Amino acid sequence: MKLENVRYLLVLLLTGCMALAATGLMAQPTDTLTTEQLLQRKGASYTALLRPSRYLALDVTPALGGFRRYRFFEGDEVHFKARGQKYREQLYAVSDTAFTILLANEVMNRDEPVTFRLDEVQRIYIHRRIPFVTAAGTMLPIAGVVYFAASVINSGQVDPTLLPVTGILALSGGIFHQLSNPRYRINKNHRLRVLRTY
Known part of the structure; x- marks a missing residue:
């Protein structure tokens, strides 16, 4: 009786090992990545550390608070308004006085480079993730x-005490949304310039 249990466990163990070997879950030697390859996997801002390159810098000096610089490297998504239109595309190239994005041409079925001078940009839109604030900007108006709606459905009439609560929830959601997604008009306090990494 004990011998049969041992045989059963041995067959089960061998079957499991063969299944692991067949699926490749056993330890296999892998090539070690170089520092350059690791930085390229991280993103465009880390790739700029490998070689000197130009990037767009938005310098923001608000009336209240301190100086803030937003950096846009090649490959980063840029959301801006220029020539009366909004664009939200990846930054393709940066020169001394201009930058280039790729826009889809549906007639030719390919991407075409479009260059913008820095003085043509009217606004820059920033999208940042602030923990809890970004989520609250979406959730609070919905909650209001x-x-x-739940109070009106349950009671069958509009209670005047509901309006301030609902209004405060919606207003605070709008404020949190503006904090997470600021818009900067390019002027003397909000300057767009080209800088270089070394």
């Missing part, structure tokens, strides 16, 4: 509408 759901709270109002």
Whole structure:
């Protein structure tokens, strides 16, 4: 009786090892990546550390608070308004006085480079993730509408005490959305320039 259990366990163990070997889950030697390859995997801002390159810098000096610089490297997504239109594309190239993005040409079925001078840019839109604030910018207005609708459905009439609560929830959601997604008009306090990494 014990011998049969041992045989059964031995067959089960061998079957499991063969299954692991067949699926490749056993330890296999892998090539070690170089520092350059690791930095390229991280993204465009890390690739700029490998070689000197130009990048767009938005210097923001608000009336209240301190100086802030937003950097846009080649490969980063840039959201801006120029020539009366909004663009949200990847930055393709940066020169001394201009930058280039790729726009899809549906007639030719390919991407074509479009160059913008720095003085043509009217606004820059920043999208940043602030923990809890970014989520609250979306959730609070929804919560206000759901709270109002649930109260109206349950009671069958509009209670005047609901309006301030719903309004505060919606207003605070709008404020949090503006904090997470600021818009900067290019002027003397918000300057767009080209800088170089060394």
